Amino acid sequence: MTPPAPRIDSLDVIRGVAVMGILVANLPAFGLPEAAYFSPLAWGGSAGWDRFAWFATYVLVEGKMRGLFSMLFGASMLLVVDRARAAGDSPAGIHYARMATLFAIGCAHLYLIWWGDILSHYALVGAIAFVFVALPVRPLVWLAFLFVAVQAVIGAETTLAAFAAAARNTPAKVETWTLIASVFGQPPRADLLGEVAAMRGGIGPGIVWRWAHATSPFALLPLVGAETLGxxxxxxxxxxxxxxxxxxxxxxxxxxALVAIGATLPIDMLLAFASIVHGFDQRWIVLGSVGAATVLRPLTFTGYAALLMLTMRPAGWLTTRIAAAGRAAFTNYLGTTILMTFVFDGWGLGLFGALPRATLYLFVLPVWAVMLAWSRPWLARYRFGPLEWGWRTIARLEVQPWQR
Incomplete structure (x- = not known):
């Protein structure tokens, strides 16, 4: 049995924080109709504590945790390539087998369990990102800026389209306004009620709804692929x-940390206040979540990473627990989906659409506690998290060592 590859503690800690933060970001998507992820007007309440919950999540979490997770995905890709090369394996063969397996798992996650899957998207973008693994630091940074700039142009076009369509004085503008409302505003009440009924209806109705309404990984690629690649x-x-x-x-x-976070979070606060002042008009939601966020988000999550590098204590109790959660991030991500869909969907407790937005965040601390409680004892005995082991075994077509 070969010894496990040495870990880089800082990567595990940042990945652990990211997977814990992704839970916070995804709670509205677990418990409320899809449009409520961006817009409080769609469902879940837009006043009082519900408004505050939306505000805090928008400013501190929305998109930032996904950015951290994407950043760590790119770093981990390099480690996999380097270890494959050191073991005498084909880096490309190992990488693309992993991405193909991840894509299959992500599609199953998307259509069978939850519409908000990101794994299949990562697999597609990761397949493209392999082209750049041999580049030195400076070209990587410039290319990252380039791809984020491409995404910024897409975001600007979407924002301008939202403001231009507000007049709704032509059929084309009505169609654009309605399409934007389905994601960033208030979809027709009948559509919202149909989604709630499907999610409360059990496994079958949920799968049927996701098959008809969830954005496919291939359709998502041109929408946000440049950003993820960056x-x-x-x-x-x-x-x-x-x-x-x-x-x-x-x-x-x-x-x-000081410059990046200090420069971006106040702007995010102003954008959130603007959305509130304008009554959560979908034009301002698009501006905050797509137009301006594309430019601000990379600075914010880079600042978060720098802050974590400053505050982590390698031998500390909390740091080691978070690092373990990061080592088992794949299991924690999918396990969180299963747990939350049990709470909200019809095959479990059926609370989908039944709780106000602010109440959803009562699940944060208990689920974090579960992540931190199981990950370290498990990894003290086993080499991988259970789903990490499964991913590795399927990708390599060989049962991987299990126990330490």
Whole structure:
């Protein structure tokens, strides 16, 4: 039995924070109709504590945790390639087998369990990102800026289309306004009630609804693929430069965290206030979540990563627990989906659409506690999380070592 590859603690900690933060971001998508993820007007309440919950999630979490996760995905890709090369395996063969397996798992997750899957999208973008793994740091950074800029142009076009369609004085503008409302505003009440009935109806109706309404991985690729690819390249550059492995000075990390977070979060707060002042008009939701966010988000999650590099304590109780949750992030991500869909969907407790937005966040601490409680004891005995082991076994077509 070969010994497990050495871990980079900082990557595990950041990945653990990301998977815990993704739970916070995804709770409205687990418990409310799809449009409510962006717009409080769609479902779940838009006043009082519900408004505050939306505001805090938008400013601190929305898109930022996905950015961290994407960045770590890119960094981890480099580690897999390097270890394959060191073992005498084909890096391309190992990588594309992993991406093909991940795509299949992601599609099953998307259509059988939950519409918000990101794994299948990562698999497609990861297949593209492999082309860039041999590049040095500087070209990776410039290419990341380029792809994020492409996404910014797409976001600007979407935002301008939303404002231009507000007049609804032509059939084309009515169609555009209605399409944008289905994601960022108030869809027709009948559509919302149909989604609620499907999610409360059990496994079969939920699958039928997702098959008809969920965005396919291939359709998602041109919408946000450039952004995701840019984030993965940032992760590659972060690993090669030592930013993600703790090789930079504490002063440099502090400066990045202060400037990046200090510059972007106040703007996010202003955008959130603008949405509230304009009554959550979908034009302002699009501006905040698509138009401006595309530019702000990379700075924010890079600042978060720098802050984590400053605050983590490698031997500390909490740090080691979070690192273990990050080592088993694949299991924690999919396990969270299963747990939350049991709470909200009809095959479980059937609470979909029944709770106000603010109440959803009462699940955060208990689920975090589960992540932190099981991950470290499990990994003290086993080499991988259970689903990490399954992913590795299927991708390599060989049963992988299980126990330490």
């Amino acid at each position: 984030y993965m390249l940032i992760g590659m550059a972060g690993l090669k430069s030592g930013f993600l492995t703790g090789r930079w000075s504490r002063g440099r990390y502090a400066w990045i």
